[in-house]
Every structure is written in C-alpha cells, then in structure tokens.
Amino acid sequence: MATAKAYAAASPTSPLAPHQIERRAVGPHDVQIEIAYCGICHSDLHQVRDEWGGSKYPMVPGHEIVGKITAVGAHVKGFKVGDLAGVGCMVDSCRTCPSCQRKLEQFCERGCAWSYNSTEMDRVTPTYGGYSSSIVVDEAFTLKVSPKLALAAAAPLLCAGITTYSPLRHWNTKKGDKVGVVGLGGLGHMAVKIAAAMGAEVTMLSTSKSKEADARKLGAHHFGLTSDDTTFKRLAGQFDLIIDTISAPHDYNKYLGLLRVEGAMVLLGVPPEPTPVAAHALIGGRKILTGSLIGGIQETQEMLDFCAEHGIVSDIELIPVQQVNEAYERMLKNDVRYRFVLDMKTL
Numbered sequence: 099m100a101t102a103k104a105y106a107a108a109s110p111t112s113p114l115a116p117h118q119i120e121r122r123a124v125g126p127h128d129v130q131i132e133i134a135y136c137g138i139c140h141s142d143l144h145q146v147r148d149e150w151g152g153s154k155y156p157m158v159p160g161h162e163i164v165g166k167i168t169a170v171g172a173h174v175k176g177f178k179v180g181d182l183a184g185v186g187c188m189v190d191s192c193r194t195c196p197s198c199q200r201k202l203e204q205f206c207e208r209g210c211a212w213s214y215n216s217t218e219m220d221r222v223t224p225t226y227g228g229y230s231s232s233i234v235v236d237e238a239f240t241l242k243v244s245p246k247l248a249l250a251a252a253a254p255l256l257c258a259g260i261t262t263y264s265p266l267r268h269w270n271t272k273k274g275d276k277v278g279v280v281g282l283g284g285l286g287h288m289a290v291k292i293a294a295a296m297g298a299e300v301t302m303l304s305t306s307k308s309k310e311a312d313a314r315k316l317g318a319h320h321f322g323l324t325s326d327d328t329t330f331k332r333l334a335g336q337f338d339l340i341i342d343t344i345s346a347p348h349d350y351n352k353y354l355g356l357l358r359v360e361g362a363m364v365l366l367g368v369p370p371e372p373t374p375v376a377a378h379a380l381i382g383g384r385k386i387l388t389g390s391l392i393g394g395i396q397e398t399q400e401m402l403d404f405c406a407e408h409g410i411v412s413d414i415e416l417i418p419v420q421q422v423n424e425a426y427e428r429m430l431k432n433d434v435r436y437r438f439v440l441d442m443k444t445l
C-alpha cells in the first residue's frame with residue numbers, strides 16, 4: 099500500500115478538498131502511474147453532487163487520467179517504467195461474460211469496476227479516480243498514449259474522446275455523412291473534431307451563439323442556433339446521425355425532427371431527470387433513438403491511435419487543482435472552452 103494525495107468530496111454538498119488515500123501495492127499484472135493531468139468531465143460533477151443517485155463518499159473523481167509509469171508488476175508485458183499511459187472510466191471488469199468477450203467491458207454483465215464512485219471487482223474495495231497523485235491499475239485497463247500528442251490536452255480523450263468516437267464508429271460515419279453535434283462542451287467539441295476527421299459534414303447545434311466561430315475552427319461546416327425555433331425548420335430531415343451531448347433536460351422530440359428517414363440520434367448526455375419521447379417523433383421516418391456509453395478498452399486504444407494519426411487533442415484550459423470547485427461552477431454556467439484539465443503537480 100502507498101499513500102497518495104488527492105482531492106475529494108466528503109458529501110454531495112461539500113466542495114472538493116485535499117484528502118489522502120491508499121493505493122494498493124503493485125500486483126503482478128499492475129502498473130503504477132504518476133498522474134500528470136486529469137480532465138474534468140461533467141460526469142464528475144453529476145456524481146460529486148449525487149445527481150444520478152447512489153454516490154459513495156469520500157469521492158475522488160476523475161476518469162481522464164494521463165501520466166508516466168513509475169512501476170510495473172512482474173508479469174506486465176505491455177508497459178515499462180517511463181512509458182506514457184492513460185486510464186479512462188473503467189479499471190476492471192469480469193473479463194468472461196459475453197460483453198467482456200466482445201470487448202465491450204463497459205457493458206460487463208456483472209458490472210465493471212468504474213474508476214471512481216465504485217468498487218474493484220471484489221465489490222468491497224472502493225475505487226478512487228484521477229484527482230490524485232498516483233494510481234495503480236491492471237495493465238489490461240491501461241492505455242498507451244502516443245508521445246506525439248500534447249499530454250495535458252490528450253487527457254480528455256480518455257472519456258470525452260472515446261465517448262464520441264465510439265458512436266461515430268458504430269454508426270459507420272464516413273465521408274459525406276451529415277452529422278449533427280448537439281451541445282458544444284467537452285464531449286461536443288471532441289465529436290466535432292473526430293466526425294470532421296472521419297470526413298463527415300458536421301453541423302454544430304448549440305444554444306450559444308457566442309460559440310459559432312469556435313465551432314467552425316474546431317471543424318464544423320455549419321452552425322444551427324437551437325434557441326431559435328426557425329433552426330429546427332431550416333434543418334428538418336437533414337442528418338444521418340445526431341450526437342446529443344447535452345447535460346441538462348431538453349426536448350429530444352425537437353431534435354428527432356432533424357433526422358432523415360431511418361437516421362439515428364445517439365444520447366450521450368445524462369440529464370438527471372427523464373424526458374418524454376412521443377411515438378410520432380420516431381414512427382414517421384422509422385427513426386432511431388439510441389444511446390452510447392464510453393467504449394471498450396480495445397476501442398479506446400484505437401481512438402487514441404486515430405487521434406495520434408490525425409493530430410487530434412482536446413482544447414483545454416489547464417488549471418491548478420485548487421481551482422476545481424470554481425471550474426465546476428463555470429462548467430454549469432457553460433463557461434468552458436472546451437475542457438478543464440487539472441495539473442496534478444499543483445496537488
């Protein structure tokens with residue numbers, strides 16, 4: 099066991115504050131990572147404030163983790179001391195169920211071990227995330243990060259990157275496809291970059307007129323202001339695929355009207371309350387409303403390699419860990435361009 103410094107929430111209403119945790123001794127299949135940077139995902143905020151229910155405290159959030167390997171277990175094959183490495187939303191799964199065998203560990207039928215607000219597969223040992231100085235993880239759940247990528251800006255790929263890459267791949271996004279991305283935050287800006295790199299014609303659908311120029315710089319070809327109802331008439335029936343990243347309740351029916359016949363809308367955002375969907379929004383046009391949850395470990399590596407090949411990283415604001423509570427407030431005010439990343443050497 100080794101002590102690690104961390105930032106933790108003690109309850110849904112307390113701010114994140116300095117805290118100490120124990121990390122397990124490095125086992126034969128484990129790597130130890132000195133965490134250099136950790137991104138702030140809106141899911142961190144949802145869970146810290148117990149907006150989804152069942153949150154466990156003290157909670158050390160953070161699942162966009164990058165750093166350097168400082169120790170490896172005797173049987174580790176894929177990593178050596180000094181390598182760059184990443185850890186995303188999962189740290190283990192059962193590895194034998196049908197989903198795990200299909201490399202969809204995020205859908206592990208026994209329930210995977212999330213990087214925080216969860217337990218290891220023993221269902222007893224709590225997991226603590228990346229707002230900390232180090233982490234010990236099985237190499238099977240550790241990703242390789244190319245030195246070609248700026249390390250701090252690569253951190254958000256571990257959640258925002260894979261969460262948007264996976265549905266774009268699953269729905270076979272290719273040159274000329276019309277893709278709408280809803281919500282220009284951490285996930286949304288990665289969806290724009292990745293969809294554009296796949297050759298899609300990308301439209302940013304945003305409530306923030308002030309983000310139009312940025313959307314175009316990120317790679318969007320068109321912009322639709324969703325606070326203006328005429329946008330929904332102008333763009334009706336256009337899109338092959340819509341990637342919805344909004345974190346707050348909103349009317350899915352309106353966006354379904356923007357799909358072409360048999361087009362699909364993928365929910366990525368997880369608003370705390372449910373939203374009604376009218377049958378007629380789907381049946382006229384055999385439309386598909388679906389969702390997606392991060393991506394498996396193999397696909398996460400594929401995404402990191404794709405980003406290294408295409409020079410894709412996140413647009414970040416690097417902040418000291420002491421500013422994390424302020425960053426949460428700014429995220430709620432839509433004031434993030436486009437991902438906060440914590441510099442862990444400030445811990």
Ligand code: NAP
Nearest residue numbers: 140141281282283284285304305306345346367368391392
């Ligand atoms: P974020 O950076 O806060 O971005 C969310 C964006 O949604 C905002 O920038 C804003 O874009 C839009 N938005 C916010 N409030 C809105 C409202 N009331 N009405 C309409 N639009 C609104 O958050 P994020 O980190 O990208 O995460 C987005 C959501 O995805 C969260 O719910 C998070 O928990 C979830 N998530 C899911 C997965 C998964 O695997 N499915 C993985 C990671 C995160 P505009 O200003 O452009 O309108």
Ligand code: ZN
Nearest residue numbers: 139141257258
């Ligand atoms: Zn996340």
Ligand code: ZN
Nearest residue numbers: 192195198206
């Ligand atoms: Zn499993």
